[in-house]
Amino acid sequence: MSRVLDGRAVAATIRADVTTRAGALTARGVTPTLAIVLPTEDESAAWYVRSLQRAADKVGIRCQVSKPAAEAVVGDLDALSAAADVHGVMCQTPLPEGLTLAGVGAHIAVEKDVDGANPESLGRLAAGVADTFAPATAAAVLEILQASDVPLSGRRAVVVGRSTVVGKPAALLLLAQNATVTVCHSRTVDLPAVARTAEILVAAIGRAKMLGAEYVAPGAVVVDVGTNPTSDGGLVGDVDADAIADIAGALTPVPGGVGPVTTALLLRNVVIAAERSSANS
Numbered sequence: 001m002s003r004v005l006d007g008r009a010v011a012a013t014i015r016a017d018v019t020t021r022a023g024a025l026t027a028r029g030v031t032p033t034l035a036i037v038l039p040t041e042d043e044s045a046a047w048y049v050r051s052l053q054r055a056a057d058k059v060g061i062r063c064q065v066s067k068p069a070a071e072a073v074v075g076d077l078d079a080l081s082a083a084a085d086v087h088g089v090m091c092q093t094p095l096p097e098g099l100t101l102a103g104v105g106a107h108i109a110v111e112k113d114v115d116g117a118n119p120e121s122l123g124r125l126a127a128g129v130a131d132t133f134a135p136a137t138a139a140a141v142l143e144i145l146q147a148s149d150v151p152l153s154g155r156r157a158v159v160v161g162r163s164t165v166v167g168k169p170a171a172l173l174l175l176a177q178n179a180t181v182t183v184c185h186s187r188t189v190d191l192p193a194v195a196r197t198a199e200i201l202v203a204a205i206g207r208a209k210m211l212g213a214e215y216v217a218p219g220a221v222v223v224d225v226g227t228n229p230t231s232d233g234g235l236v237g238d239v240d241a242d243a244i245a246d247i248a249g250a251l252t253p254v255p256g257g258v259g260p261v262t263t264a265l266l267l268r269n270v271v272i273a274a275e276r277s278s279a280n281s
């Protein structure tokens, strides 16, 4: 059976660090604060934002949520980017019709862009600029691999998915660790054969249990980013965990893998942003 890479344990370690750092900031009169712009009535977005609020509360981060109309989203993000008492800003998807992630992301100040939504943050990541916030989900892929002592340098990594929030930044982060990275997508020819070249396989597709045994080389480390809702209210990943259990060397579970680490890293980014801004003031 493959080793299970436990995201909840990794997240707990990160949260303990964040709690200490948030406490130190608060003791100095700086309350680390995350502002979330929630521009639609989408149920799963509202659920996610509530879970972020609870998680922030537990580690000592203040979390404020605004629900602007579509035409006010950009103005809200500009105001939050300028507000001295706000350290992290994010805009929760889905977006109202007519708005794009790149368009709204450009209105989040780079130093407060804790979920890497500003296209400038992605450019900085590609250019290797230090102190850049990567999208938290992509950063969670790296964090789980590194916390699990999976060697990356010189190893063949295949990322399936090329979105700007997961696939592309995950590929850039792996590349920065000297992995040899292949990025696949819906037009990739013979995806199973390409995926089987991977020593580290990252699935960020959004298709329930799509990657089965024919996609996984013996011993590969598989990171499953997918979160696909099931009819009974549960979640499944993009990987068919049962089918690859005796093939993969290690696998992140869904739920309990990338998801909790993503939330913990988002909160850590808020504390980092608050530390940087208080050091500069």
Ligand SMILES: NC(=O)c1ccc[n+]([C@@H]2O[C@H](COP(=O)([O-])OP(=O)(O)OC[C@H]3O[C@@H](n4cnc5c(N)ncnc54)[C@H](OP(=O)(O)O)[C@@H]3O)[C@@H](O)[C@H]2O)c1
Pocket: 137, 160, 161, 162, 163, 164, 165, 166, 167, 184, 185, 186, 187, 188, 191, 204, 205, 206, 207, 225, 226, 227, 228, 238, 258, 259, 262
């Ligand atoms: N755990 C977390 O915290 C977290 C956070 C964010 C997202 N997610 C999950 O991660 C998954 C990916 O999210 P996303 O936002 O990156 O999704 P997305 O924007 O829809 O991108 C999906 C990517 O998968 C590729 N793809 C789709 N069908 C394919 C196929 N049959 N073969 C090969 N590639 C295929 C697409 O290729 P094209 O570019 O060619 O269309 C695209 O690049 C989703 O399940 C999402 O729910 C999880």
